[in-house]
Amino acid sequence: MFRIDRNLTADDLGKALRRDVAEGLTSRPKQLPPKWFYDARGSALFEEITQLPEYYxxxxxxxxxxxxxxxxxxxxxxxxxxxxxxxxxxxxxxxxxxxxxxxxxxxxxxxxxxxxxxxxxxxxxxxxxxxxxxxxxxxxxxxxxxxxxxxxxxxxxxxxxxxxxxxxxxxxxxxxxxxxxxxxxxxxxxxxxxxxxxxDPDRLVAAYDDAQGVTAEFDRNVLSVINTELGADFDPAAFDHVARWNAEQEWIEMRLRARRDQTVHVADLDLTVRFDEGEEMLTEISAxxxxxxxxxxxxxxxxxxxxxxxxxxxxxxxxxxxxx
CATH class of the missing domain: 3.40.50.150 (Vaccinia Virus protein VP39)
Structure with a gap:
């Protein structure tokens, strides 16, 4: 027997994305929840990550x-x-x-x-x-x-x-x-x-910053999701992927670091956001x-x-x- 309950619609997800992006891009420091990595491309990239030698x-x-x-x-x-x-x-x-x-x-x-x-x-x-x-x-x-x-x-x-x-x-x-x-x-x-x-922190960092750069593409994919879903004009190539071990909290932090000063407009939110060169935006913790x-x-x-x-x-x- 198969049945399905739908407690979450596409409209609900859209509202949640708009809320999370508006709050995250206007917070200090900026941050975005990791659940928005996972459109079709993000899911495919994560599946590729699970096959990488560094990702145990x-x-x-x-x-x-x-x-x-x-x-x-x-x-x-x-x-x-x-x-x-x-x-x-x-x-x-x-x-x-x-x-x-x-x-x-x-x-x-x-x-x-x-x-x-x-x-x-x-x-x-x-x-x-x-x-x-x-x-x-x-x-x-x-x-x-x-x-x-x-x-x-x-x-x-x-x-x-x-x-x-x-x-x-x-x-x-x-x-x-x-x-x-x-x-x-x-x-x-x-x-x-x-x-x-x-x-060992070196092993942990390697698992979230692989030599082939797949995790970096996965991290930057959240910007592509916002571009597609909310009419933003992020240039994903203008951000570097950073993976860092936080020894005090005992978690890995994934961040996107702006490679240059830039201004991003999110059309659906009527929101303009400035990034300074070197500014980092938190995209995931992994405790x-x-x-x-x-x-x-x-x-x-x-x-x-x-x-x-x-x-x-x-x-x-x-x-x-x-x-x-």
Whole structure:
């Protein structure tokens, strides 16, 4: 069975983009949320990034799942899988297969902001798993967790947030996000969280500033999105990509640095913005974690960390936590 709830329309996304760009370009320092990287070109560039030799997180998380997925499924003992920022790729299928092997899996609830992508990928999964009730939800998982469908049959749920997506949030917003997840689940449900770990800063910077320049193109793509969607006249080539390790916060910062003095007009916002030569605009943070820190954050949100799996090199971890 396949069905889809649309809690987020193209008009909603357009309003959110206008709000975020207006606020971000007039703030000091300037900043833009990373979710606007992902138009069709941005998604293709990110997929290319995951194959680069410098970018270890996708491979490391996939390796943990390949080795530990049956342990994860047995510990979760879930009849429903909810995946935030979901896909139809290998990681999703590994989880579905393992939960099916351990009995009881009846529902899959994939959640994503991209309605077209979600409809296609979720319907594909419904065809591949004909016994599964696939209930897709188009929504912003930072805003719409309260609208997740709840099974009338009850049963334990496993909510997965993979890819260290949680690292794109500053600590206050991350704490709120974890509380919102807790509120969307029931006692005894589990949260499966993929997190990138603190490591040698040189390796971290290389993962976000690869030698081929793919990440630089991905970073500059947010300017192309604003040009296309809001009638702006950014020259992406007039900005350099910068990746920097913030040791105090233990996160990577991705920034765009103006190569020269320039003025940009965003027609749909009737907004003119000046950039000075060398001025930097923050486009993404990617926090890195330690086990004790994640355990404390989960505990504060009402979870108990039950299991912690890492890849053999200790680069990445998957945490399984129970709702108290």
């Amino acid at each position: 997180p996708t491979r490391a998380e996939r390796e943990i799942l390949a080795r530990r997925v049956d342990e994860i499924a047995a510990a979760a003992d879930a009849s429903a899988l909810i995946e935030l920022g979901s896909g139809s790729g290998l990681k999703t299928r590994l989880l579905l297969d393992a939960l099916g092997r351990h009995g009881g899996l009846t529902r899959f609830v994939p959640v994503d902001v991209s309605g077209d992508f979600l409809a296609e990928s979720a319907e594909e999964l419904a065809g591949a798993y004909p016994r599964l009730d696939v209930h897709a939800v188009v929504g912003d998982f930072e805003e719409h967790l309260g609208l997740l469908p709840v099974s009338e049959e009850g049963g334990r749920q496993l909510l997965a947030v993979l890819g260290s997506t949680i690292g794109n949030q500053v600590p206050d917003r991350r704490a709120g996000f974890l509380r919102d997840i807790h509120g969307a689940l029931r006692g005894g449900d589990r949260l499966l969280l993929g997190v990138d770990l603190v490591k 890195k974690f330690r086990q004790e820190g994640i355990s404390a954050e989960l505990d504060a949100a009402g979870f108990t960390l039950e299991h912690w799996w890492t890849d053999p090199d200790g680069d990445f971890a998957m945490a399984l936590a129970r709702v108290r």
